[in-house]
Amino acid sequence: MSKDTLFDKVWDLHKVSSLPGGSDQVFIGLHLIHEVTSPQAFGALKDKNLKVKFPNRTVATVDHIVPTDNQSRPFKDNLAEQMIETLEKNCLQHKIRFFNIGSGNQGIVHVVAPELGLTQPGMTIACGDSHTSTHGAFGSIAFGIGTSQVRDVLATQTIAMNKLKVRQIWCENKLSHGVFAKDLVLHIINKLGVKAGVGFAYEFAGPAINALSMEERMTICNMSIEGGARCGYINPDEKTFSYIKNKLCAPKNDDWDKALSWWKSLKSDENSIFDDLIKFDASKVEPTVTWGITPGQSVGINQQIPLLEKLSPNDQFVAKEAYEYMGFKPGQSIKNTPVDVCFIGSCTNGRISDLRVAAKVLKDKKVSKTVKAFVVPGSEKVAAEAKQEGLDKIFKKSGFQWREPGCSMCLAMNSDKLIGNQVSASSSNRNFKGRQGSPTGRTLLMSPAMVAAAAIKGKVSDVREFINK
Amino acid sequence: MKSEFTPPIGKILQISGKCISLIGNDIDTDRIIPARFLKCVNFDALGKSVFEDDRKTLKGRHPLDLEDNKNASILIVNSNFGCGSSREHAPQALMRWGIKAIIGESFAEIFYSNCIAIGIPCFTLPKKLIQDIQSYIDKKSLSLEIDLKNSLAKSKDFNFCLEIKESSRKMFLSGEWDATATLLENSKLVERKSKELPYIKFGYDF
Numbered sequence A: 001m002s003k004d005t006l007f008d009k010v011w012d013l014h015k016v017s018s019l020p021g022g023s024d025q026v027f028i029g030l031h032l033i034h035e036v037t038s039p040q041a042f043g044a045l046k047d048k049n050l051k052v053k054f055p056n057r058t059v060a061t062v063d064h065i066v067p068t069d070n071q072s073r074p075f076k077d078n079l080a081e082q083m084i085e086t087l088e089k090n091c092l093q094h095k096i097r098f099f100n101i102g103s104g105n106q107g108i109v110h111v112v113a114p115e116l117g118l119t120q121p122g123m124t125i126a127c128g129d130s131h132t133s134t135h136g137a138f139g140s141i142a143f144g145i146g147t148s149q150v151r152d153v154l155a156t157q158t159i160a161m162n163k164l165k166v167r168q169i170w171c172e173n174k175l176s177h178g179v180f181a182k183d184l185v186l187h188i189i190n191k192l193g194v195k196a197g198v199g200f201a202y203e204f205a206g207p208a209i210n211a212l213s214m215e216e217r218m219t220i221c222n223m224s225i226e227g228g229a230r231c232g233y234i235n236p237d238e239k240t241f242s243y244i245k246n247k248l249c250a251p252k253n254d255d256w257d258k259a260l261s262w263w264k265s266l267k268s269d270e271n272s273i274f275d276d277l278i279k280f281d282a283s284k285v286e287p288t289v290t291w292g293i294t295p296g297q298s299v300g301i302n303q304q305i306p307l308l309e310k311l312s313p314n315d316q317f318v319a320k321e322a323y324e325y326m327g328f329k330p331g332q333s334i335k336n337t338p339v340d341v342c343f344i345g346s347c348t349n350g351r352i353s354d355l356r357v358a359a360k361v362l363k364d365k366k367v368s369k370t371v372k373a374f375v376v377p378g379s380e381k382v383a384a385e386a387k388q389e390g391l392d393k394i395f396k397k398s399g400f401q402w403r404e405p406g407c408s409m410c411l412a413m414n415s416d417k418l419i420g421n422q423v424s425a426s427s428s429n430r431n432f433k434g435r436q437g438s439p440t441g442r443t444l445l446m447s448p449a450m451v452a453a454a455a456i457k458g459k460v461s462d463v464r465e466f467i468n469k
Numbered sequence B: 001m002k003s004e005f006t007p008p009i010g011k012i013l014q015i016s017g018k019c020i021s022l023i024g025n026d027i028d029t030d031r032i033i034p035a036r037f038l039k040c041v042n043f044d045a046l047g048k049s050v051f052e053d054d055r056k057t058l059k060g061r062h063p064l065d066l067e068d069n070k071n072a073s074i075l076i077v078n079s080n081f082g083c084g085s086s087r088e089h090a091p092q093a094l095m096r097w098g099i100k101a102i103i104g105e106s107f108a109e110i111f112y113s114n115c116i117a118i119g120i121p122c123f124t125l126p127k128k129l130i131q132d133i134q135s136y137i138d139k140k141s142l143s144l145e146i147d148l149k150n151s152l153a154k155s156k157d158f159n160f161c162l163e164i165k166e167s168s169r170k171m172f173l174s175g176e177w178d179a180t181a182t183l184l185e186n187s188k189l190v191e192r193k194s195k196e197l198p199y200i201k202f203g204y205d206f
């Protein structure tokens, strides 16, 4: 059993009681809600005649269903309009702070909370969304929950949960030029498998992780769930603290000093015990692209789609399904695969640094005529910052459409969808069958820089050919 | 889909019904209920849309569409079932279709806890046994009587033990799987905890 890790410390600090069944009752420091997984929870509160226990520890925004072309109200899509209205009504009624469209702070919940300084080290954070693991980048313990648990957090500010085991994923050396956090995390998931993390929290550590910016760290923790781990985290350091400083909801003045000294004490001890330990050499990672229907099915840009006999018997099952669905032949190169749609956005890679790196690749270049390309900033803040830097102009000049913030084609609940069996190059996190809105649509996951390169060539390309050292 | 749906309440000691097998590893919640069906403010209508895209592709040959399986209530699956999105819509859709229990090689974590929270016990068995059961179902119909107290499954031809997390089993036996009431009981402790936490002391600057 793990001991003295950051996870243990934060868990123990938030543990309210041991429940009869053997799970723990855990206090949730920050609860984030959005329009898709909260309405039924509020409905259940009403049925049970319960109130929101700590309304000021829940914060709301709207992201999954928002259109990214025309955001004027009412939305064209009646169901989407009904969902945002329901959230507005619930927040008003229960006095929950809501960052709505036009507030300047709306966006994908996992982009918004860090930007506002809501996400802080040492907290427990829950949200009815599996990518809540993102917030672990700040040394918080953050996990996705279902709607029944959203109800429990609203009613009690706690949930019942079994304590997770802790696996440290140590990343040696540094990522090489043209290789990004997304490549590293896809590589890790490929090596460990999509279910290796079940029952675990992942601690990402080592020189390669320390060298990453806060936004890159968020990309890594964001995808913990794709490796099966409900929660991923990184011990906080100076970068973490300076990212939070002066954010809207960050502690101020004396409180800042108090917070800082507490945060500095928050990390896994040198002699802490992990349930498992795995090492990677980050310098060996190549730009990585998925070829299949799970985020674990990926290869380096210069490698071939694996042959069936090269895979473990367990992986063969899904691989067969993937070859057929994707229309790929085993042994075929991933490079030069034609793509129809290029999407930059999502809570994995829709932040300002992602837009910067993609814009750098696209500057003075044109998107291939065969490709529909669009960029969806992760939040209103990201959009504003990008505009200030003139990134929107670079995107538009290259042939990318510039959209309003939201989840968009990460899960295609709005009108941004693949059509038929189109292939997308996508900076998002899931390549499941049908994920991007067409039951036969095909998704290739990659870094935003790689999406930009694919957009220019009209096919999967090595971004290192586009960026100078 | 069955016409009438009543959600489970209270103690769950025993589940009996016909088994339906769904073969495949890493079946994600996007497949169980595609995102377009998440546009709803309650779960009521989800039952008919469960596995919609897979079912459309198979044009009536999907296990959920076979006449024989119409009244099935115990789902037999392979490994990492329910991975991906945390949407509780997935187990809610299965439950509304008629599923009352799931037996599989392994489950994704959030899916598992969503199932427990809405009263669907999830049991595990070794890979080989699951495959044996699935090939049995392929040939003959299998009805099981699951006894949660002894973690035992009985059928006409054979009996076997099921595995389930002890904490989950206890919750079903005591009826505490619907956690809200239990959590509310400790509200004094929760208040105290909220006053102890350092970051609540230095607060947000709202």
Ligand code: SF4
Pocket: A063, A064, A108, A109, A110, A129, A131, A346, A347, A348, A406, A407, A410, A411, A428, A429
């Ligand atoms: S961007 Fe995608 S993964 Fe992230 S919260 Fe939105 S839908 Fe979920």
